[in-house]
Structures are given as C-alpha cells and as structure tokens.
Amino acid sequence: MILVDDRTRVVVQGITGNEATFHTLRCIEYGTEVVAGVTPGKGGSLWEERTPVFESVEEAKRETGATASIIFVPAQFASDAIIEAVDAGIPLVVCITEFIPTMDAITWHRYLQGTDVTVIGPNCPGIISPPARCKVGIMPAAIHMPGNIGVVSRSGTLTYEVVAQLTSEGIGQSTCVGIGGDPLPGTDFARILRRFEADDDTHAVILVGEIGGSMEQEAAAYIETMSKPVIAFVAGASAPAGRRMGHAGAIIEGQSGRAREKMAALESAGAVVVENPAEIGATANRVLSSREVC
Amino acid sequence: MILVDDRTRVVVQGITGNEATFHTLRCIEYGTEVVAGVTPGKGGSLWEERTPVFESVEEAKRETGATASIIFVPAQFASDAIIEAVDAGIPLVVCITEFIPTMDAITWHRYLQGTDVTVIGPNCPGIISPPARCKVGIMPAAIHMPGNIGVVSRSGTLTYEVVAQLTSEGIGQSTCVGIGGDPLPGTDFARILRRFEADDDTHAVILVGEIGGSMEQEAAAYIETMSKPVIAFVAGASAPAGRRMGHAGAIIEGQSGRAREKMAALESAGAVVVENPAEIGATANRVLSSREVC
Amino acid sequence: MKLHEYQAKQVLSQYGIPVPEGHIAANQQEALEAARIRGGKSILKAQILSGGRGKAGGIIATDCPEEAGHAAARLLGNSLVTGQSGPQGLPVNLVLIEEQVIPDRELYLGLLVEPSRKRIVFMASARGGMDIEELAGTHPDEIVSVAVDPLTGLLPYQARVLARALGLSGQLAVQSARIMRALYRLFVEKDCSLIEINPMVVTEDRGLIALDAKVSIDDNALYRQPEIAALADISQEDPLEQRAAQAGFSYVKLDGSIGCLVNGAGLAMATMDLVTLLGGRPANFLDVGGAADELRIRQAIELLLDDRDVKVAWINIFGGILRCDVVAKALLRVLEDRHPAIPIVVRLQGTNDAKARDMLNSGPMTVMLETELGRAGRLAVAASGMTGKKRGAAS
Amino acid sequence: MKLHEYQAKQVLSQYGIPVPEGHIAANQQEALEAARIRGGKSILKAQILSGGRGKAGGIIATDCPEEAGHAAARLLGNSLVTGQSGPQGLPVNLVLIEEQVIPDRELYLGLLVEPSRKRIVFMASARGGMDIEELAGTHPDEIVSVAVDPLTGLLPYQARVLARALGLSGQLAVQSARIMRALYRLFVEKDCSLIEINPMVVTEDRGLIALDAKVSIDDNALYRQPEIAALADISQEDPLEQRAAQAGFSYVKLDGSIGCLVNGAGLAMATMDLVTLLGGRPANFLDVGGAADELRIRQAIELLLDDRDVKVAWINIFGGILRCDVVAKALLRVLEDRHPAIPIVVRLQGTNDAKARDMLNSGPMTVMLETELGRAGRLAVAASGMTGKKRGAAS
Numbered sequence A, B: 001m002i003l004v005d006d007r008t009r010v011v012v013q014g015i016t017g018n019e020a021t022f023h024t025l026r027c028i029e030y031g032t033e034v035v036a037g038v039t040p041g042k043g044g045s046l047w048e049e050r051t052p053v054f055e056s057v058e059e060a061k062r063e064t065g066a067t068a069s070i071i072f073v074p075a076q077f078a079s080d081a082i083i084e085a086v087d088a089g090i091p092l093v094v095c096i097t098e099f100i101p102t103m104d105a106i107t108w109h110r111y112l113q114g115t116d117v118t119v120i121g122p123n124c125p126g127i128i129s130p131p132a133r134c135k136v137g138i139m140p141a142a143i144h145m146p147g148n149i150g151v152v153s154r155s156g157t158l159t160y161e162v163v164a165q166l167t168s169e170g171i172g173q174s175t176c177v178g179i180g181g182d183p184l185p186g187t188d189f190a191r192i193l194r195r196f197e198a199d200d201d202t203h204a205v206i207l208v209g210e211i212g213g214s215m216e217q218e219a220a221a222y223i224e225t226m227s228k229p230v231i232a233f234v235a236g237a238s239a240p241a242g243r244r245m246g247h248a249g250a251i252i253e254g255q256s257g258r259a260r261e262k263m264a265a266l267e268s269a270g271a272v273v274v275e276n277p278a279e280i281g282a283t284a285n286r287v288l289s290s291r292e293v294c
Numbered sequence C, D: 001m002k003l004h005e006y007q008a009k010q011v012l013s014q015y016g017i018p019v020p021e022g023h024i025a026a027n028q029q030e031a032l033e034a035a036r037i038r039g040g041k042s043i044l045k046a047q048i049l050s051g052g053r054g055k056a057g058g059i060i061a062t063d064c065p066e067e068a069g070h071a072a073a074r075l076l077g078n079s080l081v082t083g084q085s086g087p088q089g090l091p092v093n094l095v096l097i098e099e100q101v102i103p104d105r106e107l108y109l110g111l112l113v114e115p116s117r118k119r120i121v122f123m124a125s126a127r128g129g130m131d132i133e134e135l136a137g138t139h140p141d142e143i144v145s146v147a148v149d150p151l152t153g154l155l156p157y158q159a160r161v162l163a164r165a166l167g168l169s170g171q172l173a174v175q176s177a178r179i180m181r182a183l184y185r186l187f188v189e190k191d192c193s194l195i196e197i198n199p200m201v202v203t204e205d206r207g208l209i210a211l212d213a214k215v216s217i218d219d220n221a222l223y224r225q226p227e228i229a230a231l232a233d234i235s236q237e238d239p240l241e242q243r244a245a246q247a248g249f250s251y252v253k254l255d256g257s258i259g260c261l262v263n264g265a266g267l268a269m270a271t272m273d274l275v276t277l278l279g280g281r282p283a284n285f286l287d288v289g290g291a292a293d294e295l296r297i298r299q300a301i302e303l304l305l306d307d308r309d310v311k312v313a314w315i316n317i318f319g320g321i322l323r324c325d326v327v328a329k330a331l332l333r334v335l336e337d338r339h340p341a342i343p344i345v346v347r348l349q350g351t352n353d354a355k356a357r358d359m360l361n362s363g364p365m366t367v368m369l370e371t372e373l374g375r376a377g378r379l380a381v382a383a384s385g386m387t388g389k390k391r392g393a394a395s
Helices: A018-030 A057-064 A075-087 A102-112 A157-168 A189-198 A215-223 A259-268 A277-291 B018-030 B057-064 B075-087 B102-112 B157-168 B189-198 B215-223 B259-268 B277-291 C005-014 C028-038 C065-075 C132-138 C156-165 C170-189 C219-224 C239-247 C265-277 C294-306 C324-338 C353-361 C373-394 D005-014 D028-038 D065-075 D132-138 D156-165 D170-189 D219-224 D239-247 D265-277 D294-306 D324-338 D353-361 D373-394
Strands: A009-013 A033-038 A051-054 A068-071 A092-095 A118-120 A126-129 A134-137 A146-153 A173-178 A204-210 A230-235 B009-013 B033-038 B051-054 B068-071 B092-095 B118-120 B126-129 B134-137 B146-153 B173-178 B204-210 B230-235 C022-025 C042-046 C059-062 C095-098 C105-114 C119-125 C144-148 C192-203 C207-210 C214-217 C250-253 C258-262 C284-287 C312-319 C344-350 C367-369 D022-025 D042-046 D059-062 D095-098 D105-114 D119-125 D144-148 D192-203 D207-210 D214-217 D250-253 D258-262 D284-287 D312-319 D344-350 D367-369
Touching: A009 A018, A009 A057, A009 A075, A018 A033, A018 A134, A033 A057, A051 A057, A057 A075, A068 A075, A068 A134, A075 A092, A075 A102, A075 C219, A075 D156, A092 A134, A102 C119, A102 C219, A146 A157, A146 A189, A157 A173, A157 A204, A157 A277, A157 C265, A157 C312, A157 C344, A173 A189, A189 A204, A189 A215, A204 A215, A204 A259, A204 A277, A204 C265, A215 A230, A215 A259, A230 A259, A230 A277, A230 C265, A277 C265, A277 C373, B009 B018, B009 B057, B009 B075, B018 B033, B018 B134, B033 B057, B051 B057, B057 B075, B068 B075, B068 B134, B075 B092, B075 B102, B075 C156, B075 D219, B092 B134, B102 D119, B102 D219, B146 B157, B146 B189, B157 B173, B157 B204, B157 B277, B157 D265, B157 D312, B157 D344, B173 B189, B189 B204, B189 B215, B204 B215, B204 B259, B204 B277, B204 D265, B215 B230, B215 B259, B230 B259, B230 B277, B230 D265, B277 D265, B277 D373, C005 C022, C005 C095, C005 C214, C022 C028, C028 C042, C028 C065, C028 C095, C042 C065, C059 C065, C065 C095, C105 C132, C105 C170, C119 C132, C119 C156, C119 C170, C144 C156, C156 C170, C170 C192, C170 C207, C214 C219, C239 C250, C239 C294, C258 C265, C258 C294, C258 C373, C265 C284, C265 C312, C265 C373, C284 C294, C294 C312, C294 C324, C312 C324, C312 C373, C324 C344, C324 C353, C344 C353, C344 C373, C353 C367, D005 D022, D005 D095, D005 D170, D005 D214, D022 D028, D028 D042, D028 D065, D028 D095, D042 D065, D059 D065, D065 D095, D105 D132, D105 D170, D119 D132, D119 D156, D119 D170, D144 D156, D156 D170, D170 D192, D170 D207, D214 D219, D239 D250, D239 D294, D258 D265, D258 D294, D258 D373, D265 D284, D265 D312, D265 D373, D284 D294, D294 D312, D294 D324, D312 D324, D312 D373, D324 D344, D324 D353, D344 D353, D344 D373, D353 D367
Parallel strands: A009 A033, A009 A068, A033 A051, A068 A092, A092 A118, A146 A173, A146 A204, A204 A230, B009 B033, B009 B068, B033 B051, B068 B092, B092 B118, B146 B173, B146 B204, B204 B230, C258 C284, C258 C312, C312 C344, C344 C367, D258 D284, D258 D312, D312 D344, D344 D367
Antiparallel strands: A126 A134, A126 A173, B126 B134, B126 B173, C022 C095, C042 C059, C042 C095, C105 C119, C105 C192, C119 C144, C192 C207, C192 C214, C250 C284, D022 D095, D042 D059, D042 D095, D105 D119, D105 D192, D119 D144, D192 D207, D192 D214, D250 D284
C-alpha cells in the first residue's frame, strides 16, 4: 500500500464542523486511527467525547504524533490550513475542501517546492487502503475490498463506480487515491504511479483520468518505464471544448486537454485504455488474469 | 581549492560598466577565463574587442558554457541579476554590488531555498584561488600566493591585510572567500568551512569575522566538528553598541552580536583566536608550524 | 466568469494600461452621441461574451456618427451568432464605440495559469491579431512563454525577454515592462484565470495600446471580488444554465436528447461518454454535487423535465455521502407532482441502494430501474430512440 | 534611518493601526493649543531619536493645558540626555501632546529582520512596557517569535499563534490579526528594518492601541522611499557625522583622541581594535569606502583635522582599487593647504605603495611613515600620549 498504512495517525483540521464530524466518524468506524482534531478557539475540548481538539496543527502533532492530516475547513481558510500542516511537519496532507481559488493554489504549490510533503486534493475523496483498514477520506468504505490493485483518479463518484466494479469482479485494492478535480492538484498521476510501481503490495494500477490539462500525458511518459500493468479510462470523450465540466480542472483548452489525445498517449505508453466506463472492472479482470497478476 | 578552479568559466553581469570593465580586465590578467558578459541592450557586441556580450545570462550560458557569474550592476538591479543567474542554471554567483536593500535580500534568499546555488556576497571582494590562478572578484591579486590555507572573511581590505600578512610569512592560500559585509550574505562561514574541511588542497583555515549577527557562533558549532585547525579574528572589539560600523551587517544588537561573545564561542570550539589584527600572519605561522600543517 | 470587452478595458485602464478611448451605448441615441464625441470615424463593437465577433459582423468600422448610430441600431436587441457562440447566438445589449486606432504592428500578449507549471504564465508573440491556438499550430516558435514565480512577481529580466519576443526595444520595451507588471498585478489582485490582449498594437505616436482584451475571473474567487462579481451579465447565459447556476449545480446544455442527472463530475462525464458510445446523445452535463439533499435532487429532476430537448431522463447516482433513498424520495415526489410523460431510467448504487430500489419498485411504471451501469445506459439510449420517434410523431 | 515617534505613529495610522490622538508642537503656544484640543489631562513626549526618554524626564503627564504649555516650554529648545543618547544629549525641537490612554494591559509587539532566519520575524509578548532585551534576559519563555515567509506574508494561523502569545482572544484576537497584517505590509512596503510597538495596550473601550512606536528604515532602500527619506531629522545627528554622511563616508564619532582614516569597514574596525589594544583610544570609525578618489580622501583628512578631539591622525590604507599614490597626493595637498599642528601617522600598503612612500618621504616632517600594521599602531598611540599632553597644556 502507499501513502497510508496501519501506523498512520490522523489529525483532522476543522474537526468540529458538521461534514468533518460525519466523515471523521466514518473513518474511525473503518479503522483509521484519528488521534487529534484542530479547531481554533476550541483547543482543550474533546470532540465527540473521544478525540482531543487543539488550537494548532503544531500542537496537535507535538502532543499526539500525528503523521497525516485531513482538511475540512471552508475554501477561504483551506490554503492556510495546508501550509499550517506543512509547517507543523505533517508529511501527508489530504485536502477535501472544494472551490479553493487558483491564486491560493499557486501560492501553496510554490510553498511545497523543495519539501517532501505530499498534498492529496484539494477537491478530492481522499485515500483509502483496504488492507490497512485505513481511510483518510470521504469515500464509502463498504465498496472496497483488500487486494493488490492500486487506483488513482481525478474523480470522486467515478472512482467509487470503478472500485465497485473491481470489487464485484473479485479484484481487491491495495490503495485508492483520489487526487482531486482541481486544475492544480497537490499531487499528480505520475507521482502516485511512481509510488505504486515501488510498492510490493500493488501488482497493477487503474488510472481514471479526465479532460483538461496534460496530466495524463505526463503520466503516460512515466507509464512507459513501468513494470506493472496500467489500465486507464479518461472521462469526457463526449464533452464539448471550452466548457467547464463540473470540476474546475475539467475543461478542454487546446489540443492536449482532449480525451482522445490523452487516451492515445496512454495507449502508446503501453496502458490498456478502456473506452466504455461500464467495462473497467471486466477489462481489469481480463487483463489481470491474462498477465497472472492477481 | 573550493568554489572555483582552473575550469571555471565566468560570465560578468553588467560587464560594460566602468568598474566592471576595470575589474574584469584584472581578472583576465590574473588568469581567469572570462567567457561572456551580459548587458541588456548591448547583446551582440564585443567587450574590449575580446569578449562577447549577451542580452541575458541564459543566452550567455547557452552560448559559452559559463559556470560562474560575477555581478557588478547597481544595487537596484542586483537582486534581479542574482535571480536571473540562478534561473539560467549558474551554480556560483559572486555579487560585488553594495547597498542592496534588505527586503530584496529576503526575497532572493527565499528564492535560493531548495536550490544548490552558492551566492557569494553581496558587498564582497569575491573569491580568489591562487593555485588555480582564478580570481572572481576585486581583490588585489599581487598580495596572494599559492598554498594550502583557506581564508574566509566578512571584510574586504581586512582580508587583504590578512592575506598580505600570510604571504609575507611565506604562507600561501588555497582559496580566499569574502562572503561580504551585509546582514544577509548569500552564504555563511559554516558553509564555506564545510567546503574547506572537505577540500584536500586546504590544510587550515583563517576566519575573519566581525561584530553583528550570530554567524561566528554558528561557525563555532561547526568548527567543533572540524579536523583542520582554524585561526580566527573578530573585528570590532572596540566598537560601541547600536552603531553601524560601515558594513550594513556590522552592528551590535543584543548579546550575540558582540565581538567578545563571538571570540569566546570560537575559542571554546577549538579555534585559535587572535586578538591583535597585526599578528594574524605570525600566529598562523606559529600554529601551523607547531601542527606541521604547512 | 468572463468579462465583456468594455469591462475588461475598464479594468485594464484602472491599472494604467492604455486602451482606446471609447464609450458604451445601449441604444441608437446613445451610440450616436458616443460617436459624436469621437467626431468622424469610429469602431462599433458588439458586446457579447464570445469570440469570433469580427467574422460574424459584430465589429463595424463607421465613417460618421450617423452611420455609427444606424449600425448600433442594427446590432442592438438582436442575437449575434459567431463560430463560438452556439447556434442560438448571444444577445447584443450593448455596443462599444471606440476611436479608430491606426496600428504600426499587432502583437499578442496573454496571461494564464499553466497547470503543469503551476504558475501564471505570460505568452507573447510579435504576430498579434490571430487566434493563439492557430498561431501555436502554424508558428509555435514565435510564441515565447515566461512563467512567473509568485514569490518575486514578474522579474525585470523576464520583462526584457518578453519585450524581445514582442520585437520591442528602447522606450517601447520600457513601456511594455510597465504594462506587463501592471497585468501581472491585475491578474493576481483580481483573481483572473485569463487575460488576453490581442492585438496589443504599436502606434506611431502613442506607443502601445490594448486594442482588444479578454479577461476571465476564477469563479472560486468571486467571493472576494465583489466588484468583479457585480459585472456578471446573465443575459449571456442559457436560461437553463442560469437556473442551474442559481441552484448550485454544474450544468452544461448539450444538443442531444438524453437528460443525465449524476452526482460527481467524473461520473457525469462518464455517463455522457457511455450514452454517446452506445449511439445516444446526451442533452446535458449535470452534476448535482456532493452536498445534494432531497430539495436539490428535486430541482435537478425538474430542470431535466423542463428542458424541451430531453426525451429520456437518466438518473445515475453512486451513493456515497448522498444516500440513494433520498434520491428515490425526491424522484417519487416529482413523479407525483408532475406525472412526467417521458421515460425515466434510474440507476442507483451505493449507500441505501436496496431501500431506494424498494421504494421505486412500488412507484409508477415510468421509472425503469437498473443497477448495472452498462445496462442502464443501453436502456436510456433505447428509450431515447423510441420516445424520440413517438414524441416526434405526436408533435 | 530612525523615525521620530510622531512620524512612526503617522505611518502606523496610514496603515489603519490605532494610535492615541495627538498633536505635535514646536513651541509653548502650539503646545498649549494642542493640549486645549485634549481638554484636561494630556501626555507630553519629547521627540528625540533615542530611547530612555521616560527616565530622563522627557515624558510628562499633565493635568491641564496650561501645565502642558509650561512643560513644553521647559523641554523645547533644550537637549535631553538619556541613557542611550550620549553625554551631549539630543536637542528637543518638537513635543508630541497626546491624550492619556488608560491601559488594561501592556503588550509587546516587534518586527525585525533576523539574519540567521533571513526573514521578517514578529516578536510578541504579553509582558509589554519593558525593554525587549531586558525581557529576553528575565523572561525568555514569554517572548514568542514567528518568522514570515515572503511568499505568503503573515499567515492566518501565525496571527493566531501571536494572538495567543499576547493573551488575546475573541474580538481582540481578530483585531490583533488585522494589526499584524498591516504591520507586515508596512514593514515590507516601507522597507523597514525595525518596528517596535511597546507598549501595545489593551483598552476597555477601544481595543488595541499602539501607545509608543519605534520605526527604523533600511538606509539602502531610502532611494525608493522618497516620502520616508523626507522625514529625516538631521538635528539629531552629530555635526561631524552629518558632514561625513554628506560626503558619503561611513563615520561614527567616538570619545578617544586618535583619528582613524581607513578604507574598508573591517580594516577600520581592526584599526580601532588595535589602537585600543595598544592602550590608545580611537576618536572615530571612518571608512572612506571602496570608491574613494583624491577629493574624497582630502575631505576625509579634513574631517579628522576639524575634529577638536583628534590629537593624532592615523591614515591606514590597504590599497586595492584605491591606489596608495592617490592617498599620498591628497595628503600632501592638505598638508600644504592647512599645515596641521597634529602628528599624522601614515601606513600605506598595496597598490603603488612604494611610489606613495617616495612622495611622502620628500614631504613635511609631521608625517610618520610606517608600513607594518602593528608598528604603525604603536606609533599612533605613542604620538597620542605625547601630543595629548602637549596640546592639553597649551589650551
């Protein structure tokens, strides 16, 4: 598995909010070790009568040894929350928050330059590792099954769809990572693929891309060097140019943003590209059986 | 020798200015390979009928393979010149320019964070390596002599004084580095000491500090771990507190800025501290003879 | 959010960037008066939020104020169809009447956020006046791009690189550096996602002038740009898209007949893709979003039903946070209220899906339930073929 | 460059930071009028560029306008000697007449550039009102420092850390965050080297107020801060230091008798150190700078000769760019013009030193030539002992 494991200790930034409370409880139910929360002004209290709340991430880390953070604060405070986590020395930051202004993202991306911190998201479902029973995210846990397939995706519910197809085919997952639908996500396909390639628990990877940007092409350049099979789907083949399709990053501007170009790049890099989103699970089953991966 | 050697290829930023022309000619006379100059608006011309002038450092590096830059542009353009050199991929930047605003220095220091670029200066005499006959600076070459002693200093003429004393004692130098008198110099004693410690051509180091800041204390922490002898002088023992002594960085603010504290830190770290500036050469001779270094 | 040309030029002007003198007019009389300020010749530019106005007749050079008044009368109140506006075109409610500027040369200057570099990038070319995509195709070497570090802003040496790309030297290079610094500041301070000055013209007597300007603002930042947000012109949006925007949905009207209601942008695109792959045509992209509740689902279903192009509705929900039974409840409520005539394909998966299916199984016959994505897609496409004919015959 | 308190408060006020209401007065009448605006009680503060005014009697609380007028009359036109002003004190040309603010609590807030972190650093303490150096000695744990990344500026979470250090919560924390953001912006935009608000007071009805303020500006940045540069008050500088500053020298007046003229700051300090080590006392620090020519050297020598405390002049030049023969020429010219009565020790090393020594050897006897640093120092100290007595007896 990658990024998280059974030693991951999570601090929840903005834990006292409604959405944060709901999802944090789901994470704990699944097995995630949530060791701390942070809500300025509520330091010293206990969240849900179980988890200590701190004034700052630095304090939370010092007192509880948190190793990962999940951010639920509103968009206008989210960039500050990311940098606060980085400054506190948290190596993995999962930012669920949607609608972060691009100018803010430019700033924290620059801030991350030269650090070893991984930011997953913003505008993402997070990370789940079924073998570790560790979930740092908002995905429905029930559809997942422990196994050896890595999943990396720019979407939320489309990832759930793919995972459900995999599970129904009997294909379990090592780790599923939703990197988010923003134009400047904290991490990208290539970096996650690199981790899957190096991970002994992962035998093959499903990549779920979409229109906009050129991240799939950059991933393709890395896929060429990978030893593990990659099965890819790119959403938005039927989307018109110049219109934003829900995700801030999903907009075709120029050639490279089109699904066709992305699929071609992935295919020529050696990935198995699936055109029909209903057949991702079945294709995975066929490919993996033939390569004796599972 | 450190930082420069006989393969160093120098680009001069602001080469067509009077001061730059004077000093560049002296560098060339000494043996330095000056391969290019940069002066915006004068690209395409030949400086002194010998050296090509380019519009940008990037172009100069691409065309001539420059490996070091020396900056002579006025203070208000110097920070841009430093960053331009960094962006062009020049690994060693020597900034002679004086009077750079501190706010600009904060910016380019942040810019250097996470890069491998070494900035010597600003407000410094530069670097000279007598064994390599390479001078990237403005010091009078004649007082130097090839040898095995490294010199690192915050001053200009005081360094010349020290070098002249060494030479008159028959002690040659491997490399002399003037890191400059500004409060936020591009590099510091500790980093230069680390290079001298790793350099086979250097057998001992003379450190010339002064009042202000805490760079000598930080150097002391490293000197404790060094295998090579260090002889140190700290200028400004007789300076009053709160007054700026010529160098922007030479002002006693708080305990750590005082010469006495610096000398004590260096001494307890194992450096030989000289109190009398007229006896630095003689002390070096005595110390080095007794330790059989030279 | 896109700004009209006249709004973009006002913002540029606030930042000290030279633009042609001009006035805005909403009717013939105002146009006449504005053109009289100019005196003789002027240029009329239809203010619609779309490119390709020139070829579509939306930019008119006139020789005298009266001619300008008549031209304005022809444009105002009508829709202008351009290559980028869609078949209905966009309503012209305002025209910009500007002085005629005689350019020596036409340059291109653009700023955008480049995802791979994660920076604001300046694009400059000495070949202005043509579309940048086209230029990138025909003369890629003549576009110079410079990424700006947010720590430093545009550096003097970078401004020099760009000036050289624009073929400017001397005073014009100095002026271009000033303009570029101002543009960068504008981009950051106003949370832009795009600024395009095409053409930036060189004039003999007045140096550089921004002859045309496109400015787009990051929608996510509008909360902190109240002055910009107030410039929004909803007349330029499709009525269904307006309604969706007010309800908080991501919605894009398309030209097919299968209305799709989905949660999540990726799944919504995949749903459209599947429909298309199976030979159908989606009527829209619609992502109800993660925070949808019963009310929002109802509003979304009604939006589909109110679209006269929709012949089949396909509800495709993967329940995570959003529970399937909430969707079922919303749907049952709408069915009860409106008794829609079109077939509705429902595919619910995830949280509480069994419960939801039970609820719908005891509901009206117009709902076709299917849990597997591919089969649900085939149902929707098949139904669109049938009903398309049936309804077409009936109308 | 230091600002007077009233100037600092004007700048703070421009940035929206609350300061006490006050007026400046240059004479008794103005002080009376200013105090009348206040009505009853007011505080008088002598405007000199030095700390320690309170203990020195430069801050006076008055009960009525008349009392304020008389107090102002006592302060104005006189020198105020404080623990930090030097023995001559500094002239009081202006007094600040302020409302009396009743503080609930006194806090400390400072911003400076920390060389080791290479950042602007905020220092905050709930123990305001005392000297920060003193506080650092007695209660180091009660000072919190936060370094600001120039990329991001002061971050909201950092402002919260500082507010907690100041013991502020609720509305006061919100106000302190606003003040801190403004201070950071001021520091950067005005090229400050220090801002100290000590005390920042908490009041019951008006929240936070900057009761006292010190602002210093980076001298190297004055070229781009014309408004700030115009605030310089040369009346607060020693006349010889003023003259040196105008000539472009680095010069600091000290209390000894050996005038030192050196090129380079490090060598100038080492020269002073050597003098001191040998039992002499330097009359000044003087670095003529790297770009010195004959004229500047002459001006520097004359500066030494015009200092009545100088009993011996020691010229210590290590010629690099500056040629020794140029120094010799300048010296010969001054000797010819002024025939100084004091002995002059000359030590010239480096570029053209032999030529310079030849020139001086054929000059007047008052010049003592020596090439070795230590021996030159001993000559200077020995001469100061002799002439100190001689001149002392003659005067």
